[in-house]
Amino acid sequence: MRPQITAILIDSDVNSSKQIQETLRGFEGGVRLLAVASDLQAGMKVIQASAPQLVILEVKDVERGAREVEFLLSGNQQGAVFVTSDQKSPDWILRLIRAGAGEYLTRPVSACELSAALTKVAKLQGVKGGPAGKRGEVISVYNPCGGVGTTTIAVNLATALAGQGLSTALMDLNLFGGDISAFLDLTPHYTLSSVMPKMGEVDASFLRSIIMPHPCGVQVLDGPINLGEASRITPELLQEVISVLRTMFDYTVIDTGGELFGCNLATFDQSDQILFAMVLSVPGLRNAKRYLSALAGEGFGPGRVKLVLNRYLPKDEIRISDAEKVLGFKTYHTLPNSYTEVRISINKGVPLVRHLPKSPFSKAMELLAGQLRLDGNNS
Numbered sequence: 001m002r003p004q005i006t007a008i009l010i011d012s013d014v015n016s017s018k019q020i021q022e023t024l025r026g027f028e029g030g031v032r033l034l035a036v037a038s039d040l041q042a043g044m045k046v047i048q049a050s051a052p053q054l055v056i057l058e059v060k061d062v063e064r065g066a067r068e069v070e071f072l073l074s075g076n077q078q079g080a081v082f083v084t085s086d087q088k089s090p091d092w093i094l095r096l097i098r099a100g101a102g103e104y105l106t107r108p109v110s111a112c113e114l115s116a117a118l119t120k121v122a123k124l125q126g127v128k129g130g131p132a133g134k135r136g137e138v139i140s141v142y143n144p145c146g147g148v149g150t151t152t153i154a155v156n157l158a159t160a161l162a163g164q165g166l167s168t169a170l171m172d173l174n175l176f177g178g179d180i181s182a183f184l185d186l187t188p189h190y191t192l193s194s195v196m197p198k199m200g201e202v203d204a205s206f207l208r209s210i211i212m213p214h215p216c217g218v219q220v221l222d223g224p225i226n227l228g229e230a231s232r233i234t235p236e237l238l239q240e241v242i243s244v245l246r247t248m249f250d251y252t253v254i255d256t257g258g259e260l261f262g263c264n265l266a267t268f269d270q271s272d273q274i275l276f277a278m279v280l281s282v283p284g285l286r287n288a289k290r291y292l293s294a295l296a297g298e299g300f301g302p303g304r305v306k307l308v309l310n311r312y313l314p315k316d317e318i319r320i321s322d323a324e325k326v327l328g329f330k331t332y333h334t335l336p337n338s339y340t341e342v343r344i345s346i347n348k349g350v351p352l353v354r355h356l357p358k359s360p361f362s363k364a365m366e367l368l369a370g371q372l373r374l375d376g377n378n379s
Helices: 014-026 040-050 062-075 090-099 111-126 150-163 192-198 204-210 235-248 263-270 282-297 320-327 339-348 360-378
Strands: 005-010 031-037 054-058 080-085 103-106 137-142 168-173 219-221 251-256 273-278 305-312 331-336
Touching (some): 005 111, 014 111, 031 040, 040 054, 040 062, 054 062, 062 080, 080 090, 080 111, 090 103, 137 150, 137 263, 137 360, 150 168, 150 273, 150 305, 150 360, 168 192, 168 235, 168 263, 192 204, 192 235, 204 235, 235 263, 282 305, 282 320, 305 320, 320 331, 331 360
Parallel strands (some): 005 031, 005 054, 137 251, 137 273, 168 219, 273 305, 305 331
């Protein structure tokens, strides 16, 4: 039986408090409510004594709420904080998520939304120390050159997996030109460079303290901002980080790029599946042929490498069958050309599968996530 989540509820409204308590009591994973308080000050004695796995915090003022979230997490980095508020403002949501809130729940709190959020906490708490036997999937998205949509694929794939109820990390390993934080409108306090002083001692607790949650449901580990720091990231460090992430999450999606050596080879060695992203063009085919051959030479053949055609148009001059003959490689999945929609979603900082879930691209991405899950379970 899954261990119960220990929780404390901070809520000044009697009716809201009763409603949330009913959901907590009915959660099948089990929640042990340690205390209910009308404000944070009243609940601090229990929080400090018990270090609960979850605090559900009512927020009436965004700046005060952000400070309270940061304060709670500073004293209990392995815990989680859910925020409840009457406000539906995107600015409020982003401010509190950036402060570290794991969920932003609009009041009156939906029982379904709270239960789904509790399920994620139960999964994370269940693997808190990286228990034996836990082995999440690692998926890398790769193309050596920019401009083919690897970041778009990685961001939306991670979001789709998270939306299917799976704990998901998203890691930016485009060390000298990463865009994940820009795509998600994030300003991380910590990045991969923050791990360097801990090399040889990286554990789940430390990574959880530096990973940044995003409202789309993924946990983001951004690449170094400083190019000098990026040059000091080593293959050994990446192998250590990825091996720990594997114990923490059901899926770790990694956005990669650049030449086929060093850090990229170390990452692929840790990856269960490698999505080689390309577009159907003459330069794209030449590039893909060279690098698919090089990947095979390094031991990464069709069993792990999967060809994903991005920005696909059915009436394109180059047909899929012709491309497959040239490459000697079967197409694993196609993603339709949705350039305008993708650009708008990037400018909004919201993955397209969340922004327009019924768009052809989003539906194709959900299918890709499902197929990868199926293949992972069958391997």
